[in-house]
Amino acid sequence: MADNMQKCNISENNFEQCTKCSICTTVCPVAAVTTDYPGPKQAGPDGERYRLKDPAYYDKMLKLCLNCKRCEVACPSGVHIADIIQHARMTAGEGKRASLRDTMLANTDLLGTVANLVAPVANATLGLKPTKMVMHSVMAIDKHRTFPAYSRTKFETWYKRHAAQDQEAYPHHVSYFHGCYVNYNFPKLGQDLVKLMNAMGYGVHLLGKEQCCGVALIANGLYKQAKRQARVNAASIRQAVNMDHRTVLTTSSSCTFNLRDEYPSMLGVDTGDVRNDIMLATRFIYRLVDEEKVKLVFKQDYKRRIAYHTACHMQRMGWQLYSIEMLRMIPGLELVVLDQECCGISGTYGFKKENYERSQAIGSTLFKSIEQAQVDAVATDCETCKWQIEMSTSRPVENPISILADALDVEATRRANGL
Amino acid sequence: MVTNEVYKNEYDVIIIGGGATGAGTARDCALRGLKVLLVERNDYSTGATGRNHGLMHSGARYAVTDGESASECISENMILRRIARHCVEETDGLFITLPEDDLGYQRTFVDACQRAGIRADVIDPDEARLIEPAVNPDLIGAVRIPDASIDPFRLTVANLLDARLHGAETLNYHEVEGMIVNQNRVEGVKLLNKRNGEHVEVRGRVVVNACGIWGQRIAAMAGVNISMFPARGALLIFGHRVNNMVINRCRKPANADILVPDDTVCVIGTTSDRIPIETVDDMRVTREEVDVLLKEGVKIAPSLATTRIIRAYAGVRPLVASDDDPSGRSISRGIVCLDHAQRDGLEGFITITGGKMMTYRLMGEIATNAVCAKLGNTAPCVTATQPLPGSEEGAPDQRDMTKRYSFGQRAAIGRHGSLAARIEKDNDIDNALVCECEGVTVGEIKYAVHQLHVHNLVNLRRRTRVGMGTCQGKLCSCRAASLMGEFSHDVKGAQEDLAAFLDERWKGMRPVAWGDTLREAQLTAAIYEGLCGLDMAVDRTGKEDVQ
Numbered sequence: 026m027a028d029n030m031q032k033c034n035i036s037e038n039n040f041e042q043c044t045k046c047s048i049c050t051t052v053c054p055v056a057a058v059t060t061d062y063p064g065p066k067q068a069g070p071d072g073e074r075y076r077l078k079d080p081a082y083y084d085k086m087l088k089l090c091l092n093c094k095r096c097e098v099a100c101p102s103g104v105h106i107a108d109i110i111q112h113a114r115m116t117a118g119e120g121k122r123a124s125l126r127d128t129m130l131a132n133t134d135l136l137g138t139v140a141n142l143v144a145p146v147a148n149a150t151l152g153l154k155p156t157k158m159v160m161h162s163v164m165a166i167d168k169h170r171t172f173p174a175y176s177r178t179k180f181e182t183w184y185k186r187h188a189a190q191d192q193e194a195y196p197h198h199v200s201y202f203h204g205c206y207v208n209y210n211f212p213k214l215g216q217d218l219v220k221l222m223n224a225m226g227y228g229v230h231l232l233g234k235e236q237c238c239g240v241a242l243i244a245n246g247l248y249k250q251a252k253r254q255a256r257v258n259a260a261s262i263r264q265a266v267n268m269d270h271r272t273v274l275t276t277s278s279s280c281t282f283n284l285r286d287e288y289p290s291m292l293g294v295d296t297g298d299v300r301n302d303i304m305l306a307t308r309f310i311y312r313l314v315d316e317e318k319v320k321l322v323f324k325q326d327y328k329r330r331i332a333y334h335t336a337c338h339m340q341r342m343g344w345q346l347y348s349i350e351m352l353r354m355i356p357g358l359e360l361v362v363l364d365q366e367c368c369g370i371s372g373t374y375g376f377k378k379e380n381y382e383r384s385q386a387i388g389s390t391l392f393k394s395i396e397q398a399q400v401d402a403v404a405t406d407c408e409t410c411k412w413q414i415e416m417s418t419s420r421p422v423e424n425p426i427s428i429l430a431d432a433l434d435v436e437a438t439r440r441a442n443g444l
Numbered sequence: 445m446v447t448n449e450v451y452k453n454e455y456d457v458i459i460i461g462g463g464a465t466g467a468g469t470a471r472d473c474a475l476r477g478l479k480v481l482l483v484e485r486n487d488y489s490t491g492a493t494g495r496n497h498g499l500m501h502s503g504a505r506y507a508v509t510d511g512e513s514a515s516e517c518i519s520e521n522m523i524l525r526r527i528a529r530h531c532v533e534e535t536d537g538l539f540i541t542l543p544e545d546d547l548g549y550q551r552t553f554v555d556a557c558q559r560a561g562i563r564a565d566v567i568d569p570d571e572a573r574l575i576e577p578a579v580n581p582d583l584i585g586a587v588r589i590p591d592a593s594i595d596p597f598r599l600t601v602a603n604l605l606d607a608r609l610h611g612a613e614t615l616n617y618h619e620v621e622g623m624i625v626n627q628n629r630v631e632g633v634k635l636l637n638k639r640n641g642e643h644v645e646v647r648g649r650v651v652v653n654a655c656g657i658w659g660q661r662i663a664a665m666a667g668v669n670i671s672m673f674p675a676r677g678a679l680l681i682f683g684h685r686v687n688n689m690v691i692n693r694c695r696k697p698a699n700a701d702i703l704v705p706d707d708t709v710c711v712i713g714t715t716s717d718r719i720p721i722e723t724v725d726d727m728r729v730t731r732e733e734v735d736v737l738l739k740e741g742v743k744i745a746p747s748l749a750t751t752r753i754i755r756a757y758a759g760v761r762p763l764v765a766s767d768d769d770p771s772g773r774s775i776s777r778g779i780v781c782l783d784h785a786q787r788d789g790l791e792g793f794i795t796i797t798g799g800k801m802m803t804y805r806l807m808g809e810i811a812t813n814a815v816c817a818k819l820g821n822t823a824p825c826v827t828a829t830q831p832l833p834g835s836e837e838g839a840p841d842q843r844d845m846t847k848r849y850s851f852g853q854r855a856a857i858g859r860h861g862s863l864a865a866r867i868e869k870d871n872d873i874d875n876a877l878v879c880e881c882e883g884v885t886v887g888e889i890k891y892a893v894h895q896l897h898v899h900n901l902v903n904l905r906r907r908t909r910v911g912m913g914t915c916q917g918k919l920c921s922c923r924a925a926s927l928m929g930e931f932s933h934d935v936k937g938a939q940e941d942l943a944a945f946l947d948e949r950w951k952g953m954r955p956v957a958w959g960d961t962l963r964e965a966q967l968t969a970a971i972y973e974g975l976c977g978l979d980m981a982v983d984r985t986g987k988e989d990v991q
């Protein structure tokens with residue numbers, strides 16, 4: 026045979042490598058609860074062959090895909106199944122306008138900016154039954170859902186007022202991509218990170234310009250806007266990594282996955298050169314401790330029983346081990362690692378009226394095992410998992426960073442790290 | 445069907461050969477009111493009909509070398525677009541000139557196309573790259589011509605269906621063992637029913653030999669000599685479409701110079717080698733053939749170098765030596781219709797051969813004209829205007845985006861046209877997919893088994909595309925075998941059929957068994973042999989393969 030021929034099969038997203046073993050379909054949380062969805066193999070590699078023949082073969086049921094990427098984790102052949110499905114949705118959805126509801130759900134930062142200004146009113150109003158009924162019937166946002174409460178003060182505002190001036194004094198430095206959730210809904214998580222990193226001798230800096238990572242924009246078909254924001258973020262991250270030589274930390278698994286992997290694969294915004302410098306704070310901290318570069322000193326009387334839930338995108342990155350092992354460093358923390366199951370929310374998916382029941386059905390076994398685990402709280406790295414689990418179980422949910430910050434003896438840790 | 449009844453009948457015409465030509469002849473004869481029997485020794489479209497490119501030639505390929513064939517092609521091409529819409533995909537085609545080719549040939553080519561009545565538009569290489577992104581970007585010239593893609597299995601079945609609708613009987617797995625000849629007249633055929641081993645004789649007023657390359661043997665049974673010159677061609681099937689237009693090389697016809705998008709795959713071919721007549725049943729593809737196809741194929745579309753090949757296959761063109769030159773130096777690619785009464789003094793026997801799958805209808809018309817002349821039938825031929833079953837006016841279109849078809853329904857409409865309406869789809873079971881690669885539902889399998897003469901999984905594959913996708917039957921063959929077993933109440937038979945089907949799939953994969961195709965095959969083996977123990981349940985040693 027001629028040289029360099031047939032050495033490998035390279036197709037878009039490796040769909041030709043699929044050997045139809047169907048393992049992906051067995052792990053698909055959607056296929057497990059409904060026959061309306063053809064499953065990842067059919068929707069992905071199988072459907073792709075027909076869509077190449079004719080775009081008319083696009084199946085509208087592909088919108089049921091959660092983009093949880095569990096199929097990709099399971100695939101023994103390295104096929105980017107969920108990417109194939111997302112690309113098909115992207116191509117088929119081209120030129121169509123997103124609905125008001127989808128636009129609203131997708132623009133987490135815009136909604137957050139407005140809601141912050143009127144946080145008490147917004148929180149109260151969004152929680153009211155009449156408001157929920159209007160949103161349910163007019164906007165098709167399910168009445169069972171409550172929007173996460175908005176904070177009165179943005180994280181960025183808090184940071185500028187209370188933290189920014191101290192950061193340069195530390196011997197080491199990191200940047201922080203806080204994301205919309207920390208900024209608008211839950212600044213405490215960002216504050217916890219700053220507290221932790223400072224105690225270890227790391228100054229925390231915001232990026233030159235941060236916009237919403239766009240994970241919800243992609244999920245709702247607003248690709249052009251997602252691409253614009255991705256370019257801004259990519260430039261800011263490059264600045265932090267290349268000019269300031271700082272690792273960019275995150276506290277949201279979905280933002281992280283989006284910045285590292287979806288930017289190039291979904292939006293064509295290459296972040297390959299800085300990919301290794303974007304990481305979840307749990308991974309960064311675990312490695313620092315593991316390599317004995319920092320020391321953590323914990324409170325003496327700390328005692329909690331925590332269950333860890335692996336968010337889907339966390340599983341895709343394979344980073345749950347860092348969060349789990351980091352939590353296991355805490356003396357007095359009894360950790361229950363839950364089976365890796367999807368909670369069903371998938372960002373904005375579960376907020377939509379048409380998805381509510383499916384969303385809850387997907388999460389049902391997870392909810393049961395959480396109730397049975399008899400824990401004080403659930404730990405997870407994803408904020409939308411948090412909303413879903415808090416709505417669907419009796420347990421509160423916390424980010425591992427907040428748990429670590431809570432268990433840490435800050436003054437002792439500072440001393441241990443020579444501060 | 446009660447075969448005994450069939451055997452007792454006396455027919456106006458018995459047609460030997462269930463390829464496109466035989467089926468087209470049967471349809472034409474039946475439409476003209478004749479009492480027709482068609483017999484085929486294997487399954488329909490097992491010979492050259494099912495072993496070509498699936499290319500609906502515009503005729504451009506023959507324009508320079510054979511103007512008559514080119515004119516026939518373009519005329520039939522336009523007819524098939526009307527009468528066989530559900531078998532045809534109107535892709536259009538390109539004739540590309542590469543840097544290694546002589547751009548001067550393009551002028552000769554376009555002139556010849558115009559003489560033959562084939563629209564041939566010279567387009568800018570940039571436009572060619574735009575309308576067909578898979579094309580070799582180094583091209584220096586391009587001509588757009590009305591080539592298209594056609595499914596020969598569907599085409600043959602549609603012809604047989606229409607023949608049957610008009611009273612014809614058709615029998616597959618009936619092999620002609622001898623001719624009944626009485627005083628210089630052929631009066632019928634001696635048949636072996638290969639499914640039950642029964643020997644029978646059937647009588648007809650005229651017998652038509654439409655056996656392609658195997659016509660020489662049939663003629664010999666009647667004591668008549670025809671010199672066929674078998675020209676073998678091998679082809680490769682790629683796992684998905686890289687191109688959406690037919691791409692040809694604009695040069696004198698040579699090896700591997702056509703890439704055709706067929707349904708979900710694309711096919712490169714062919715080679716062309718003269719082979720001895722004794723070896724026409726050996727369809728194995730050699731390593732040398734694969735190498736040539738690949739080497740030339742990547743010149744047409746460079747992405748073929750890294751695209752998975754799922755199968756290799758070969759067919760034999762039925763070329764005929766002119767009667768005045770039995771040495772074979774002057775070989776016709778055109779249609780040859782021999783009335784053996786005039787040629788050999790043998791009454792009641794006609795051979796229709798040569799030609800191409802593309803011109804099957806015209807061959808059927810010519811053969812039927814000859815039959816009718818003998819029988820004094822004066823009915824006119826209507827096959828050029830009357831649509832085939834499935835392609836009637838107003839038949840649904842698989843590309844209709846306004847309709848909310850499911851994946852399986854859309855695929856079925858693509859395969860069966862209006863006949864897809866006969867497929868049950870009212871419950872979840874009927875809508876469940878059997879073949880996931882090709883979107884074949886339980887309902888479609890039921891339809892094929894009960895209405896399209898399916899006796900085994902290979903038949904089923906030709907009618908529906910079950911097992912034609914990238915997994916080559918790994919997931920679907922077991923499900924399909926289970927359904928077949930349910931219908932026939934013969935579990936053991938279904939197991940044997942399953943084993944035979946998987947063997948047949950492996951045969952085509954073997955010449956290209958590397959990379960992902962090899963992984964695929966290994967997983968199949970692990971499932972069926974390792975997990976299910978199919979090799980232990982079924983004894984395949986020494987079994988003759990009649991697929």
